Amino acid sequence: MMNGVTIGQAAAFVGVTVKTVRHYHKLGLVEEPERDSSGYRRYGSDELLRLVQVRTLATAGVPLAGIGPLLDADAEQFAAALAGVERQLTERIEELTARRDTLHRLADGDRALLPDRAVALLERMPGLGFSPDYVAAQRDALVLARALVPEGYDGFLTQLEHGLDDPGYIDLTRRGWEAETWEPDDPRIEELATAMADHYLANPTLLGDPTSLNAWAKASAQYKLINNHRKDQAPISARLTALTETKLRAAGVPLPHR
Known part of the structure; x- marks a missing residue:
């Protein structure tokens, strides 16, 4: 064996x-x-x-x-x-x-890329009258901001929270998104930019706290990428934002340049 x-x-x-x-x-x-x-x-x-x-x-x-x-x-x-x-x-x-x-x-959609606080903001928007396209644009901005300017992210969310609690901000923002149907040379664009800037200046919490503003001021390249996202799909809104920011800078608000 x-x-x-x-x-x-x-x-x-x-x-x-x-x-x-x-x-x-x-x-x-x-x-x-x-x-x-x-x-x-x-x-x-x-x-x-x-x-x-x-x-x-x-x-x-x-x-x-x-x-x-x-x-x-x-x-x-x-x-x-x-x-x-x-x-x-x-x-x-x-x-x-x-x-x-x-x-x-991932199975729960936005929660894979965004914290619960940001998701809660997105979930509020449709009930406040914001269109699906606007909510989608805000979702993109929130994702990009979290990745590109993390030190200013909490302040960014706080700004949005204040905004969604402010009927005047909501009305102006919705009008700004609806302006996509206007002609590029429509004089209402300039008027709306002035109204937006005035509303921000009258309600400083909408601009963010000093820490957040400082973080964004140091991140001009990232700010440009975020602000110019979807510019081709919403050119009037992009122009309106640029005009509003120009007026705010003239008033001394330390916003980064595009």
């Missing part, structure tokens, strides 16, 4: 594939047994034990490159190495949990 088992039997006993056993051999984790008189490699209890140990550590999350030194370590080194692997696994679990949460937020 021949001693030991074939590689296929060894793999089956241990619960891995033949390819995996060969990979362990290649990495030097398990020594290949000598060939018997028939030319076959026969796996005995020593090799099977080593295969079980390697497979168990690999399944537990220990990188293959670290298994060899781990098996050859003393008890103290082994415990320390396992603690390190546990820390890595914990970090990986936290990362995967965050990814899963992002997937859940």
